[in-house]
Amino acid sequence: MTRPYNILFICSGNSARSIIAEALATTLSHGRFIGYSAGSKSQRYVHPIALKLAREMGYPLELLRSKSWEEFGRVDAPHMDFIITVCDDAAGEVCPFWPGHPATAHWGFPDPAFIDGSEEEKWGAFRKVEMGLRNRIELLLDLPIDKLDHLQIKDELHSIHLTLNQ
Secondary structure, X not given: OOOOEEEEEEEOOOOOHHHHHHHHHHHHHOOOEEEEEEEOOOOOOOOHHHHHHHHHHXXXXXXXXXXXXXXXXXXXXXXXXXXXXXXXXXXXXXXXXXOOOOEEEEOOOOXXXXXXXXXXXXXXXXXHHHHXXXXXXXXXXXXXXXXXXXXXXXXXXXXXXXXXXX
């Protein structure tokens, strides 16, 4: 295997969906991917349920923090191979310049952090997002990425979301 692929998940607040995706990509790939997350308007905290889910996955909690996407546009930032927005707000925003022209896609999910309801309803919303992201990331892991060109990868990322949204 060559170096691991870096994948950045972007959401507006970077407190729930993108945090869950970061943990899933890293833990499910067993070293093939390194997940990162950031927000356009970082909330500066990680939602407690997202932290509990990451702990269940075995993701090191000390790696989780809410970050601005500007951190990943810097010259000294890790080179991103993939950038995936996971909320509709971030998908429509003008993004920073990403060095290296990574493959991009949008995998939108409702924000579980905004659920007003019982603890059970909140957990249900977070689990639904976790399963949706898990399904997409598992399909991504099945792709022969090293054999695909940039446009094929972008098409596959888009196709993964469309297939699971039907």
